[in-house]
Amino acid sequence: MLLGIDVGGTFTDAVVVAAGKVIVQVKTPTTHGQLLAGILTALDKAMIGIDSGEIERVALSTTIVTNTLVEGKTDPVGLCLLPGPGMDLSGMIPAKSYRLAGSIDHRGREVVEPDRLAVHDACRDFTDCDVFAVSGKFSVRNPKQELQVARWIRETADPNYISLGSAVSGTLNFWRRTNSAYYNAAVWRQFGVFAADIETALAQRDVTAPVYVLKADGGTMPLAAAKEQPVEAIFTGPAASVLGIMAMHDNHLPAISLDIGGTTTDIALWQEGVPLFAARGANISGYPTAVRAFWLKSVGLGGDSFVRRENGKLKIGPMRRGPAMAMGGDQPTVSDAMIVAGKASFGDETRAYEAMTQVAASDQTPQETARMVMEAAAEIIWQSVEAMLDEQVAAPVYRVEDVVHSNRFLPRWVIGVGGAAGGLAPLVAKKYQVPCVVPEGAMVANAVGAAVARPTIDITLRADTAQGYFTIAELGLRQRLTKQHFGLADAGELASQYLSERAKQAAMSVSEVETLQAEEFNLVRGFSTAGKIITCRRQIKPGVLMNISGFSQKGAVL
Amino acid sequence: MSAKPLGLVFFPAFDWAISPSHPEREERLLYTRDQIVEEGLLDMPGIREYKPSMADYKDIERVHIGVPNLRSLITDAHLVSAGGAITAAESVIRGETARAFALVRPPGHHAMRVVHGTRGFCTVNMEAAMIEHLRQQYGIKKVAIVDTDVHHGDGSQDIFYNDPDTLFISFHQDGRTLYPGTGFTDELGTPNALCSTVNLPLPPGTGDEGLHYILDQLILPMLDDFKPELVINSAGQDNHYTDPLANMAITAQGYARLADKLKADIAVLEGGYSIEDALPYVNVGIILAMAGLDYSKVSEPDITRCPRQSVATTAYIKRLVQERQEMWRNREQLRRQAIARAGDFWQRKRGIYYDDSGISEQQLESVRICPHCHGYVTLATESGDYGINAKSAFAAIIPRNACSHCRQEARDRVLRAKKQGRFDYYFIQDKPADHLEEL
Ligand SMILES: [Zn+2]
Ligand SMILES: [Zn+2]
Ligand SMILES: [Zn+2]
Numbered sequence: 001m002l003l004g005i006d007v008g009g010t011f012t013d014a015v016v017v018a019a020g021k022v023i024v025q026v027k028t029p030t031t032h033g034q035l036l037a038g039i040l041t042a043l044d045k046a047m048i049g050i051d052s053g054e055i056e057r058v059a060l061s062t063t064i065v066t067n068t069l070v071e072g073k074t075d076p077v078g079l080c081l082l083p084g085p086g087m088d089l090s091g092m093i094p095a096k097s098y099r100l101a102g103s104i105d106h107r108g109r110e111v112v113e114p115d116r117l118a119v120h121d122a123c124r125d126f127t128d129c130d131v132f133a134v135s136g137k138f139s140v141r142n143p144k145q146e147l148q149v150a151r152w153i154r155e156t157a158d159p160n161y162i163s164l165g166s167a168v169s170g171t172l173n174f175w176r177r178t179n180s181a182y183y184n185a186a187v188w189r190q191f192g193v194f195a196a197d198i199e200t201a202l203a204q205r206d207v208t209a210p211v212y213v214l215k216a217d218g219g220t221m222p223l224a225a226a227k228e229q230p231v232e233a234i235f236t237g238p239a240a241s242v243l244g245i246m247a248m249h250d251n252h253l254p255a256i257s258l259d260i261g262g263t264t265t266d267i268a269l270w271q272e273g274v275p276l277f278a279a280r281g282a283n284i285s286g287y288p289t290a291v292r293a294f295w296l297k298s299v300g301l302g303g304d305s306f307v308r309r310e311n312g313k314l315k316i317g318p319m320r321r322g323p324a325m326a327m328g329g330d331q332p333t334v335s336d337a338m339i340v341a342g343k344a345s346f347g348d349e350t351r352a353y354e355a356m357t358q359v360a361a362s363d364q365t366p367q368e369t370a371r372m373v374m375e376a377a378a379e380i381i382w383q384s385v386e387a388m389l390d391e392q393v394a395a396p397v398y399r400v401e402d403v404v405h406s407n408r409f410l411p412r413w414v415i416g417v418g419g420a421a422g423g424l425a426p427l428v429a430k431k432y433q434v435p436c437v438v439p440e441g442a443m444v445a446n447a448v449g450a451a452v453a454r455p456t457i458d459i460t461l462r463a464d465t466a467q468g469y470f471t472i473a474e475l476g477l478r479q480r481l482t483k484q485h486f487g488l489a490d491a492g493e494l495a496s497q498y499l500s501e502r503a504k505q506a507a508m509s510v511s512e513v514e515t516l517q518a519e520e521f522n523l524v525r526g527f528s529t530a531g532k533i534i535t536c537r538r539q540i541k542p543g544v545l546m547n548i549s550g551f552s553q554k555g556a557v558l
Numbered sequence: 559m560s561a562k563p564l565g566l567v568f569f570p571a572f573d574w575a576i577s578p579s580h581p582e583r584e585e586r587l588l589y590t591r592d593q594i595v596e597e598g599l600l601d602m603p604g605i606r607e608y609k610p611s612m613a614d615y616k617d618i619e620r621v622h623i624g625v626p627n628l629r630s631l632i633t634d635a636h637l638v639s640a641g642g643a644i645t646a647a648e649s650v651i652r653g654e655t656a657r658a659f660a661l662v663r664p665p666g667h668h669a670m671r672v673v674h675g676t677r678g679f680c681t682v683n684m685e686a687a688m689i690e691h692l693r694q695q696y697g698i699k700k701v702a703i704v705d706t707d708v709h710h711g712d713g714s715q716d717i718f719y720n721d722p723d724t725l726f727i728s729f730h731q732d733g734r735t736l737y738p739g740t741g742f743t744d745e746l747g748t749p750n751a752l753c754s755t756v757n758l759p760l761p762p763g764t765g766d767e768g769l770h771y772i773l774d775q776l777i778l779p780m781l782d783d784f785k786p787e788l789v790i791n792s793a794g795q796d797n798h799y800t801d802p803l804a805n806m807a808i809t810a811q812g813y814a815r816l817a818d819k820l821k822a823d824i825a826v827l828e829g830g831y832s833i834e835d836a837l838p839y840v841n842v843g844i845i846l847a848m849a850g851l852d853y854s855k856v857s858e859p860d861i862t863r864c865p866r867q868s869v870a871t872t873a874y875i876k877r878l879v880q881e882r883q884e885m886w887r888n889r890e891q892l893r894r895q896a897i898a899r900a901g902d903f904w905q906r907k908r909g910i911y912y913d914d915s916g917i918s919e920q921q922l923e924s925v926r927i928c929p930h931c932h933g934y935v936t937l938a939t940e941s942g943d944y945g946i947n948a949k950s951a952f953a954a955i956i957p958r959n960a961c962s963h964c965r966q967e968a969r970d971r972v973l974r975a976k977k978q979g980r981f982d983y984y985f986i987q988d989k990p991a992d993h994l995e996e997l
Contacts, residue, residue: 083855085839085855085856085857085858085859086593086596086597086839086842086855086856087597087598087599087842087846087851087852087853087855087856088852088854088855103859105859106589106592106593106596106834106838107589107834111859112859137596137597138592138596172592172595172596173595173596173598173601174596174597174598175597175598175601176598176601280600280601288598288601394608394609395609396568396569396607396608396609397609398568398569398570398571398572398591399571399572399573400571400573400574400633400634400635400638401573403569403609403610403612403634403638403641404612404634404638406609519572521572521584521585521588522578522583522584522585523585524578524579524583524585527579528579529578529579533585533588
């Protein structure tokens with residue numbers, strides 16, 4: 001049995017999955033300020049009648065990282081940069097930094113050596129810091145200097161934790177890696193406390209199954225790994241839903257998914273059964289990071305969106321003025337429209353009619369008004385989908401072939417999940433003249449996603465055969481190439497090998513491996529080929545451990 | 559930082575090369591890509607990246623006459639590169655960006671009006687296609703091009719040689735010591751457009767000091783006088799001290815400060831073949847400078863290798879600037895004299911070599927000196943690869959502001975040539991009708 005818990009803004013959901021069926025589903029209100037207590041309440045309710053020994057895995061999608069940031073509980077970070085020549089990052093990063101000499105060039109060659117005394121000075125500057133972050137330009141091409149500086153910091157200041165830019169991401173983007181490394185360090189202690197509390201609480205309940213934490217890219221990582229890269233556990237809510245959709249609806253045609261909740265709708269585009277990723281990484285508190293995430297667009301429209309007339313015109317959202325009138329609120333909402341239109345049945349139907357009467361034009365029946373509200377709501381979602389499709393076709397590409405053959409994304413399905421999906425998703429689908437599915441159990445897609453999400457991990461191998469080296473930044477590795485005529489295929493093999501090893505170390509099973517990036521350039525010097533520059537990035541494909549084929553009735557919806 | 563961002567079209571054409579070991583190969587912008595992405599420039603709020611569009615054949619035909627035709631000479635890569643320049647320019651014209659940089663390849667400033675093949679790595683003139691597109695679509699008239707490539711921008715010069723509304727300024731390593739061997743101070747434009755072509759040949763070894771002296775004392779004041787609606791930078795980067803194809807001594811800081819002072823509305827990449835040691839740093843410097851961001855920390859790892867400019871070079875540059883200032887002051891008088899001297903027609907006969915295609919072209923050019931318009935141009939051209947595969951064409955170019963008389967006469971001359979039948983192909987590039995006609 002797999003146990004999945006998702007902490008959302010409004011609800012904390014828990015499910016137990018066994019043999020492709022959701023056998024328990026629990027919905028409890030999220031307890032703000034007491035994250036752990038809320039999780040344990042959901043856990044305990046889900047575990048009623050279940051033998052703790054039968055739980056094989058616990059997976060959490062939590063807001064711990066976001067909460068730490070929002071509540072200002074981050075720790076001061078001794079942020080040391082090796083920026084080399086180029087842009088000056090000061091003023092563009094979330095905290096004060098110390099600029100160290102030392103630089104690596106674009107091919108991973110050491111140009112200027114770092115200075116040990118300067119590192120001592122930096123440590124003196126950061127005496128109040130228990131956590132450090134070290135980030136160097138082109139450290140992914142050669143992590144040597146970051147590792148060296150970290151050693152010196154350890155010798156001098158002996159901090160509890162040091163986050164390295166090359167360890168957070170193997171891809172180019174010094175700015176993003178720096179921000180990621182900073183946030184990793186800043187939330188490290190809080191995350192550690194949370195992880196320890198979870199472990200204790202589970203032990204008290206005799207749950208001995210391994211604990212996994214969801215990442216923004218829809219994969220899971222073991223709790224131990226999460227303690228080393230806590231920033232990866234940010235923004236997991238939407239990823240959980242997306243994974244839930246994947247588990248509940250196995251379809252490989254291009255699709256649009258709409259997760260329509262209380263106040264927002266999250267839109268994702270799907271190709272080959274998986275959602276598209278954000279091109280570079282997630283933004284945290286306005287700073288770009290290297291945290292991999294699904295490409296989601298959020299629009300301020302959901303079941304609770306406030307419906308009113310302004311100067312005679314129907315207006316919807318983006319604000320919420322409390323729950324639906326049918327649920328005891330005092331302002332009309334999209335949910336009230338859905339109830340009147342017969343697309344939802346909960347709460348007090350007469351109050352929903354009152355809501356629609358309130359916003360009806362003089363010659364309109366409540367039913368007509370409800371239909372109009374839903375059409376207008378669907379229109380708002382559709383416009384955001386269109387903007388996303390525009391953005392998709394306008395995404396820069398760097399090969400002639402890709403410009404010549406660039407086509408707009410053509411959806412063949414619309415998949416709806418979340419409370420208000422049943423009413424609105426079909427209307428959006430109608431605009432594209434494609435079928436719409438709202439999978440059974442769509443209300444707990446997020447917790448299902450957490451329960452069944454596969455562990456993922458990625459690795460970036462870069463080989464420079466002219467220099468005779470290959471680098472795997474995530475592992476802090478730079479080694480001589482031993483094979484003659486090393487090519488892209490060899491790089492792929494080697495990457496897979498290290499990927500398996502890395503997965504094994506983290507106690508993950510390796511399932512489907514996919515290539516994220518494969519590049520091979522001939523290095524020509526003086527009219528003859530001097531070598532190749534090869535980049536091969538591979539990952540364990542995000543996905544689900546099992547497809548969900550149904551729901552049993554057992555459950556507690558509070 | 560300016561309120562509007564810098565528009566950036568980055569198109570390294572990772573799947574296009576002239577040949578595997580040619581300087582114009584897949585690898586050329588690889589390290590530039592690495593540096594730009596590593597710096598995080600594409601994430602900067604002050605920089606907005608655009609995907610290049612593909613130019614239409616019409617955009618190319620507005621500028622070039624291909625013999626036997628354009629379609630047989632150009633590839634999709636050329637359409638994307640020209641389209642990239644147009645995308646960059648349109649972001650500025652539409653007001654989305656403050657200025658724009660088309661960091662694209664293949665390059666284009668050696669491509670002339672008539673195209674028989676590829677010369678100096680260029681087949682299509684990206685800036686010219688962009689400028690004529692802007693003139694056609696947005697009614698832009700006066701444009702200045704500042705060519706900062708180490709090679710003389712002979713293609714751009716040729717295309718605008720008879721256009722007084724286009725000020726073309728090129729500084730470059732002296733043609734006696736470098737390809738294409740032109741760009742001397744006496745190449746000033748046709749009489750109609752005299753002094754709207756300004757060439758500044760520089761001795762090998764010219765450094766930042768000399769470059770900025772020319773910029774401050776000559777180029778910027780000329781731009782002030784000319785008052786163009788748009789300043790275009792043909793942003794070649796082969797003046798760099800590490801460039802393998804030339805012998806100058808400009809640094810990344812020198813280029814960045816140039817971009818900062820010039821404040822070009824649109825820059826389009828041209829040459830630059832020190833792909834590892836110069837391009838990553840020069841491009842980051844130019845991008846930051848154009849975006850109004852701090853570029854002071856951009857420098858090459860081996861900057862100490864940069865040679866110093868010699869005293870003799872400094873003295874030469876002073877003289878050159880003085881002489882050109884005088885020419886610029888007297889430009890109207892010089893133009894009147896040239897028109898008077900020319901009579902009804904100005905003619906020149908040239909040999910043009912296509913180094914990449916191994917083709918030699920002979921061209922007879924004739925420009926009508928007309929008091930009512932810019933005057934039409936006729937071109938009689940014949941090419942062959944060492945006498946084999948000879949192809950010839952006769953073409954007339956009707957200028958944007960053609961008077962009815964010039965228009966008729968240009969057409970008549972092509973029709974007459976066709977009747978005589980000495981050429982293989984006959985073309986009329988009719989700018990007012992925005993149409994290239996094959997007769
Ligand atoms: Zn030039
Ligand atoms: Zn050049
Ligand atoms: Zn005329």
